[in-house]
Each structure stands twice: as C-alpha cells, then as structure tokens.
Amino acid sequence: MTGARTAAGSRGRIDKRQAILEGAFRVFARQGYAQACVQEIADEAGVAKPTVYNHLTDKVTLFRHALEAVAQTALNERLAALEPLHEPGEDLRATLEEVGHGLLRLHCDDRSCALRRLLYSEINRFPDALDIVRQSGPHRLNEALADRFARLMLAGRLQAGDPAQAAEQFMALLIGPLxxxxxxxxRQIDDAELRQVAIAAVRTFLLAFSEQRADGG
Amino acid sequence: MTGARTAAGSRGRIDKRQAILEGAFRVFARQGYAQACVQEIADEAGVAKPTVYNHLTDKVTLFRHALEAVAQTALNERLAALEPLHEPGEDLRATLEEVGHGLLRLHCDDRSCALRRLLYSEINRFPDALDIVRQSGPHRLNEALADRFARLMLAGRLQAGDPAQAAEQFMALLIGPLxxxxxxxxRQIDDAELRQVAIAAVRTFLLAFSEQRADGG
DNA sequence: GACGATCTGAACTCACGGGTTCAAGTTAGT
DNA sequence: ACTAACTTGAACCCGTGAGTTCAGATCGTC
Structure with missing residues (x-):
C-alpha cells in the first residue's frame, strides 16, 4: 500500500505543498468546506495527514490558500481571453464573437464552476473571501473589458457612451443565458451551444451599441 | 425558562410545522446545510428538538421541505411581477422598466439571495434540488416572459424573432450587472441603483429588439 | 554509512452534532 | 375532571472529523 504514493512522491519532497493545495481545491469543490475532511484531501494529494498540517496550519488556512491560487489562475486566463480585442481586425463582430466564445469556455470550465460554487456557498462563513473575489474576480475583468470598449468608441467603431456599462452588459449577455x-x-454545455450563445450575445450587443444597424445572422 | 416559548406557543400548537420550516430556512441560509445544527433550528423556531423530528423525520427532509417552500414563494412573486406585461400601456418602455425594476427588487431580496446561495452550495450533495430549480426556478419564469414577448412581437411592438431568446437576454441584462x-x-443595493440598472437594461434591450430606434434617456 | 530533516501510517484525544429516549408538563376536547 | 395527543428539556448513544503524537521509514547530504 506504501507504493501508492510513489506517483506523487517519486519526484522527491519538493512541491508537496502544491499538490496539497490542488488536492484541497478538488475536494473542497466536491464536498464544500464543512464536509471536506482533511484525510480525504491528504489522500487526494498523495500525502499523509500530518504533512498537510505541516505545510498549512489549519483547515481554514488550507481553504483560503487553495481558493486564492485558483482564483488568481482564473483571472489570468480571462484576461488572456481578451487579447484579440487589443488588435481588433476589420471584422469587429468576428472579434467580439471570438472573445465572447473564449470567455464562455472559461466560464464553463470545471474549475471555474467549482470556484463559483465554493464562493457562493462559503461566503457567509468566510466573508473575507470577498477580497479574493474583488481582487481576482469579475471586477478586474470588467475594467479591462471597459478599456477595450473605450478604445473602440474613440475609434468610432462602437457608439460612444459609458464603456463600463457596455462591458457590464456585454458580460451579462454572455454569462446570463449560460x-x-x-x-x-x-450540466456540461457543448462547444457548439457556447458558440451560439456567444453569437446571439454579440448580435444583440452590436444592435444596441454599434453605429450602423448591421443584421448579419 | 419555559416561558420563553410562549411567543410561539401561545397560539396553540398549530403551525409549529410552519415555524420550524421558516426557522430551518433561516438557519440553513446562514450556516449552510452541514454546519446548520438541528438544535439551533429548534431554537430559532421556538421549539424543542424532538418536536422538529416529530414533524419532519430527517435533517434532509427538513432541508428539502424548507427549500421547496421558499422556492415556490419566490417563483410566485416573480410571476406576479410580470403582471404589467399582460396589459402593456402605451409606453412600452415604461412598462418594461417597471417589470424589470420589480424583478430586480425580488432578485435582491434577502430570501432570494439566500435561496440562490443555498442551491449553489448544496447542489452537489442534493442533486435532486435541481428539480426544485427546474420547477420553480428561472425556467418557468423565462417561459412566462417569453409568452409576453411573443404577444408583443405579434402586435408589432417588438422586432419579430425568437421570444425565448429575447426573454433570456432581457433577464440577463437585468440580473447580470447586479x-x-x-x-x-x-451587499445590499439601494432601490435607486436598482432602478438605474433596470433603465439601462431596458434601453439596451429596446435598442436591439424594437422596430424603430428610439433614444430616450 | 551516518546525520538531520522530512514524510508516513496509525492510533489517540476531544468536541460536536444527528438522532433517540423518557419522564414530566401542557393543552384540547369531552 | 379525564384522556389523548403533543411538547419539552435533558440526558444519552454513536459516528465523524479536526488536530496531535509518535515510532519508524525515507531521502538528501556530507
């Protein structure tokens, strides 16, 4: 039975900590904070229970660190998905659809869903988890998106207006239906459906926010 | 100490059950399922622990019934909020804004927020809670709203199209920013801000879905 | 090969909470 | 007043899980 841990332990005792955090997030995501037991986390990480307590003092500490790591990753992925908007091609509609589709794929990612569920469920017991949200949550993403829209408005490719509101509603049109x-x-949603939602969102968005009334569809 | 229960017990032993369910929801909302202890629920309901088990066999039974009751109420309230759309006045924009504002108020209600959080957090442990959502959740509301929009499209007051999608996006524009x-x-959001979100949502919605391009604002 | 640090498994303590039982009290209906 | 149904508080059983301890295994290093 001791051979079972070789998979994780063979590469030395470096980044056991990392393995623990990842395992912790997976277990917390499945069970929620209260029902997740440390032993199970240890098993998931391929590690003994005392080792967990050795690296992260508490169950709460464990929770916070696991959450923070995943939230950080999630934000970075999203920001990266906005990339095409830095050099919007000739076809703005296509660019928006691409970005929208990318954001939706990330939004439906297993980790993202799990993170959202966790935040929702434990926000009462961990009010400071809000800080994690504020720092790496939709807030930062919205600002970045608003920046892009501001540029597009200035360039006359979108109706001039409040870029923050445009970003807010763009995200809403994407995420809401999902x-x-x-x-x-x-339920897992297949990529084709995601694409359709993105297309529909962009159509409505452009109908409301573009100068000329294009009816591509 | 026995006098403490008179507040709840003075009106006889009728609807202790009701009190238990309400107390249960409040406690579940605060603590989540796992962390909520039955004793606290009993206290909250002004009732003894055995009484709780007398009316509702299990902790799970308790949970399900509490959830179901609140979900049912929430749905009914929302459907009622659609009422103005059955007799839309001359000013469609005003009617939509009224309905939107009403829906947002309900959405931000303490009970609604708590219900949403609960569903999100316990959906893993109670997969059948999905049925509650399906029956009394956004699904039914969306259909009702789509019905209204279909009428409006037929009457030429909205651009003809897929009413279900219109309903989906209308809701998204309302709820998403919130x-x-x-x-x-x-965070509690004051009524003025809700109204502004509703107005912004309706503006975008009408820009995309109405025949003539009105720019009221 | 010896040393120090870390990891491991297993057993342990301890608190908490679900669910039950029971004797005593309360209320409604007759 | 008497009964039947219900409620109450308190104690109880029992499983579970956080956090600790410890003896022994394992590894990096010299």
Whole structure:
C-alpha cells in the first residue's frame, strides 16, 4: 500500500505543498468546506495527514490558500481571453464573437464552476473571501473589458457612451443565458451551444451599441 | 425558562410545522446545510428538538421541505411581477422598466439571495434540488416572459424573432450587472441603483429588439 | 554509512452534532 | 375532571472529523 504514493512522491519532497493545495481545491469543490475532511484531501494529494498540517496550519488556512491560487489562475486566463480585442481586425463582430466564445469556455470550465460554487456557498462563513473575489474576480475583468470598449468608441467603431456599462452588459449577455442553461454548473454545455450563445450575445450587443444597424445572422 | 416559548406557543400548537420550516430556512441560509445544527433550528423556531423530528423525520427532509417552500414563494412573486406585461400601456418602455425594476427588487431580496446561495452550495450533495430549480426556478419564469414577448412581437411592438431568446437576454441584462455589483448577495443595493440598472437594461434591450430606434434617456 | 530533516501510517484525544429516549408538563376536547 | 395527543428539556448513544503524537521509514547530504 506504501507504493501508492510513489506517483506523487517519486519526484522527491519538493512541491508537496502544491499538490496539497490542488488536492484541497478538488475536494473542497466536491464536498464544500464543512464536509471536506482533511484525510480525504491528504489522500487526494498523495500525502499523509500530518504533512498537510505541516505545510498549512489549519483547515481554514488550507481553504483560503487553495481558493486564492485558483482564483488568481482564473483571472489570468480571462484576461488572456481578451487579447484579440487589443488588435481588433476589420471584422469587429468576428472579434467580439471570438472573445465572447473564449470567455464562455472559461466560464464553463470545471474549475471555474467549482470556484463559483465554493464562493457562493462559503461566503457567509468566510466573508473575507470577498477580497479574493474583488481582487481576482469579475471586477478586474470588467475594467479591462471597459478599456477595450473605450478604445473602440474613440475609434468610432462602437457608439460612444459609458464603456463600463457596455462591458457590464456585454458580460451579462454572455454569462446570463449560460447561468440558466447550465443548471448551476451541473450540466456540461457543448462547444457548439457556447458558440451560439456567444453569437446571439454579440448580435444583440452590436444592435444596441454599434453605429450602423448591421443584421448579419 | 419555559416561558420563553410562549411567543410561539401561545397560539396553540398549530403551525409549529410552519415555524420550524421558516426557522430551518433561516438557519440553513446562514450556516449552510452541514454546519446548520438541528438544535439551533429548534431554537430559532421556538421549539424543542424532538418536536422538529416529530414533524419532519430527517435533517434532509427538513432541508428539502424548507427549500421547496421558499422556492415556490419566490417563483410566485416573480410571476406576479410580470403582471404589467399582460396589459402593456402605451409606453412600452415604461412598462418594461417597471417589470424589470420589480424583478430586480425580488432578485435582491434577502430570501432570494439566500435561496440562490443555498442551491449553489448544496447542489452537489442534493442533486435532486435541481428539480426544485427546474420547477420553480428561472425556467418557468423565462417561459412566462417569453409568452409576453411573443404577444408583443405579434402586435408589432417588438422586432419579430425568437421570444425565448429575447426573454433570456432581457433577464440577463437585468440580473447580470447586479450579480457583479452585489458581491454575491452580500451587499445590499439601494432601490435607486436598482432602478438605474433596470433603465439601462431596458434601453439596451429596446435598442436591439424594437422596430424603430428610439433614444430616450 | 551516518546525520538531520522530512514524510508516513496509525492510533489517540476531544468536541460536536444527528438522532433517540423518557419522564414530566401542557393543552384540547369531552 | 379525564384522556389523548403533543411538547419539552435533558440526558444519552454513536459516528465523524479536526488536530496531535509518535515510532519508524525515507531521502538528501556530507
């Protein structure tokens, strides 16, 4: 039975900590904070229980660190998905659809769904988890998106107006329909459906926010 | 110490059950399922622990019934908020704004937020809670809203198209911006801000879905 | 090959909470 | 007043899980 840990332990005792954090997030995501037991986290990480306590003092500490790591990653991925908007091609619609589709794919990612569920469920017991959200959550993403839209407005490719509101509503048109359809992240949504939602969102968005009334569809 | 229960017990032993369910929801909302202890629920309901088990066999039964009751109420309230759309006045924009504002108020209600958080957090442990969502959740509301929009399209007051999608996006434009701003239902949002979000949502919606391009604002 | 640091498994303590039982009290209906 | 149904508080059983301890294994290093 001791050979079972070789998979994780063979590469020395470096970054056991990393393995623990990853395992912790997976277990917390499955079970929620209260029902997740440290032993199971240890097993998931291929590590003994005392080792967990050796690296991270508490169950709460464990929780916070695991959450923070995943939230940080999630934000970076999203910001990266905005990349095409830095050099929007001739076809703005296509660029928006690409970005929208990318954001939706990230939004429906298993880790993202799990993170959202975790935040929602434990926000009462960990009010300071809000800080994690504020720092790496939709806030920062919205600002970045608003920046892009401001440029587009200035360039006359979008109707001039409040870029923050445009960003807010763009995200809403993307995410909103998903929220209902995915049944709280339970059901996996295939890529084709994501693309359709993105296309529909962009169509509505451009109808409202572009100068000329294009009816591509 | 026995006098403490008179507040709840003075009106006889009728609807102790009701009190238990309400107390249960409040406690579950605060603590989540796992962390909520039955004793606390009993206290909250002004009732003894055995009484709780007398009315509702299990902790799980308790949970399900509490959830179901609140979800049912929430749905009914939302459907009622659509009422103005059955007799839309001359000013469609005003009607939509009224309905939107009403929906947002309900959405930000303490009970609604708590219900959403609960569903999100316990959806893993109670997969059948999805049925509650399906029956009394956004699904039914969306259909009702789509019905209204279909009528409006037929009457030529909205651009003809897919009413279901219109409903989906209308809701998204309303709820989406709120989700980010309310910090997962933690922060209370004042009525004026709700109204502004509703107005902005309706403006974008009408820009995309109405025949003539009106620019009221 | 010896040393120090770390990891491991297993057993342990301890608190908490679900669910039950029971004797005593309360209320409604007759 | 008497009964039946219900409620109450308190104690109880029992499983579970956080956090600790410890003896022994394992590894890096010299």
């Amino acid at each position: 929220e209902a359809r995915s049944e709280m992240g339970t | 989700e980010a701003r309310s910090e997962m239902g933690t």
